[in-house]
Amino acid sequence: METTPIMTQNTSDKPVTCTSGIELKPYYTAADIPEQHRPNVDVAPGEGPYHRGFHPSGYRSKPWRIFQLSGFGKPEDENERIKFLLKNGETGFIMEHDRNTADHCYNVNHPDVVARREDVGLTGAVMQSVRDTAICMDGLPVDTSFGHAGGAVVQHAPFALAAYWTVAKQRGFDLSTISGTGQSDFNLTYLGCVTKEQIPTQAGLRFNADIMEFCNQHLPRWVPVSIAGYNAADTGLTPDQELGVLFANAVEYLDEIKRRGNMSLVEAARGCGGVSFRASIHIIEEACKMRAARLMWNQLLRERYDINDPKVGNLRIHCVTAGSKMTYQQPLNNIVRGTVMALGAILGGVQSLGVSGYDEALSIPSEHAHQMSVRIQQILQEETGIADVTDPLGGSFYVETLTAQLVEKAWTFFEAIQQQGGYLAALDSGWLHAQAGENQYQEFMKTESGEQKIIGVNCFKDDESPFQVDGFMGTDDAFDVATERLNDVLRTRHEQGAARALKQLEADCRTDKNIMPAMMEALAAEVTLGEIGDVYREIFGNWNTPIQT
Amino acid sequence: MDNAQKRILMAKTGLDGHWRGPTIVARALRDAGFEVIMIGMANTDDIVSSAIDEDVDLVGLNVGGHIDVAIRAIEGVQKARPELPIFAGGTIPPHAAKQLAALGVEVYPPGSQLTDIVDAAERLTGRA
């Protein structure tokens, strides 16, 4: 009996493409795998070109880290929420700082912050001095867990890191043994979430190289900066572009370290090897993206920097599920979305994962939503068997083809960025924003026209979801308490010591000295965030944003 | 129905730098024939003085944080120009949307159709 494949419901001749624009066939066979990739298919994880991962035993030896973005209110509120999450099973913790103050390096008494006092503490805890950070870190397992110190925005990172490390030191932890991560994220700061005032990209690069060099000397187990694709993707770049831009970003850091000559490139590459990606909802493509990333990192190190050590090529990937895919309408549906996106990341073999709250489109996560994000990961880890086999998709005709195609397309975008003069130039000129903007518009139009169905939003709508979910608004005393504490610090600190330390920081900013030693001194001397921000604005000026914000 | 050129002020009440949403809306309004004056992240004073000096026909607020911040801007505009319509979009949870509606502000949360927003602009400015 002849068996013909059953055609799907797609009766139009319109080609089907994945998010990266690569056309998808109805099914794949071995012949579809691009020739140059075929030798790679039947290698083991831990063997070059590493698209299958670095450890043959994968999640069996080390499950992915459950790592949730968290924070709001006063430092003690954030402390409480972190402890709640740790108790519920997260295996690392993230200390997010209040964005109104941190992103801009303002104290709460800055007029633009005062004008928005109810927003203070909404998306992170207010930490204006080392005293606040100490409260936030009270009783947290700095030495046994993996902490993210905050400092997502580039100009904020040195302060956030120095604050965390200073508190750790004061608590008797040995900085040379603690592990954790910074972020200092260019795609967030200069592409996705452009602030009102920010140091220019060149100054930002200087900061990050300083952080990398400082960690190399004093905190060898700490991931100094985390190059992140999340905001590139959530601002509109497609998966192939997210890959290309992430590696273009890495090149800036490595080239700068090379130029300075203070630190071995091998060490720098190891430091840069903790990256993060967005995990979006076309899950096979997303899994392929992670596989492509590992391959590309090793290719980049080999071909551009002549680094062949596989230990260095170990790309550790943290993933955050796409916040922009979470809907405002029928929020409980987002539990499914979060789960599915998490699955895509896990199939891609990531080392660390944060699942967005189901109330993401309404507010920061409520306790319940936060817990749900952890439960999703725990169920996947413990009940599904998904962690039992490394790179389960490996060998699939579709997955190997798409992985290879993504690599190629991503390098093309990488080259296009180099044509623009490199990643920093592409940010300064607005070229990357233009790419992202055009994509977002197209994507938006697809939803608008109904071509892309979003359940509950443009189809299967209901006026009022029977399961009411409202936004979680944090606490309402963050501003008042922060104001009190700011006045307290300014009043009770050793003023001469603080003035001296701030002066030293200013002097070091003006030269090309590494600013981190002076930053550590400043934190210890209880210099406040706003005072440091003022120094930055004075010395570095403001980035000329290429877009309307 | 009024054929005159209509001007819309667009501002963000929070200090959050996300620019996707507002940019798409501004572009759609421009494509529908509106003159869109974008002042970005703005304090209440900035919003009110622009609403007056630019003599706009509609104010569009992108709200990202606590609703009290937006309410101050709304009340400022309503005091200075009581007849001027205001609509708002952004991360506005249900309880906050109700508060805005009570002030006479139309709310367009994430997932709203662009055509609905453009239609609203036409209706509120008296073009439709």
Next chain:
Amino acid sequence: MREHTTQALLAAAMAGERFSLARLLSLIERHPHVEAEVREALASHQPQAVVIGVTGPPGAGKSTLISVLLSHSTARFGKTAVLAVDPSSPFSGGALLGDRVRMQSHGVGGAVFIRSMASRGENGGLARTTATAIQVLDACGWPLIILETLGIGQVELDVMDLATVVTVVLNPGWGDTFQANKAGLTEAGDVFVINKADKAGTEQTRADLQDSLSLLQSPVPINIFETVAVKQEGVETLWRGIERYLEACNSLGLTAHKMAARRNRLLLRLVLRNLEAQLQAYWRSAQGTQYVQRVLAGELTLEELQADLCAHLCHQKAPETEHTS
């Protein structure tokens, strides 16, 4: 809201009522008859305001620069009005008047009045009613008006007609991209600014500019300034330079001369605009259409067409049947 008569609105605006001024500007933009009424009411008003034109290619940093200049200008003049003109979309008629993002406001009813205008189809970089808007601001007691327009080359330089001093804002490397249009901008400017001067190529750009400017005859020296507006560097020096230019023009009697020449050019432009409107109307009329067809068919000459047009314009009469045979 009660409808104000134009006269009442103008009186209120001149008495300092901010919203009346804003509303008047809107009505002028919207209704030609209101514009005409206002021009007539202000015909005897002696222009006193200094107008600083700021022009240059997109992305040069004009708005950021103006934002920083405002603190100097308000210190010197007390109040400053900013008129910022952006192009309208030729497809939809809408516009994104976006650079206001970079101009910090100075509070409600403050010393700075910022007004955005879309070009609404005009080609010279200005809106049709910009000249009248300036006249109104002047009459309402704004001693300094900064007029920001997009200027790339010879086409968008109407700002020259309205400004006492034209400041051209460029970036390093400008010469390379805008070769063909260099001539226009270099002729238009009274003061030149290389903004983002911390970027590579500043020296070369200065040299290029110097070369172009040396070919021009100017009674007042034309200076080139370097600024980094986002760091507020060089802006005070620039402001002093603008002030010196204004003083030099004044002392040489050039200001009065320039303003007279300006009024002359404006008058010509208004007359041309009116004539063009009448010509268009004739062309569309039954009589005009007929005449044009006959010229195209070779039955009448161009001169005869023009004669009929002139007669029509002089007499403003309805078409006579004796002309159509």
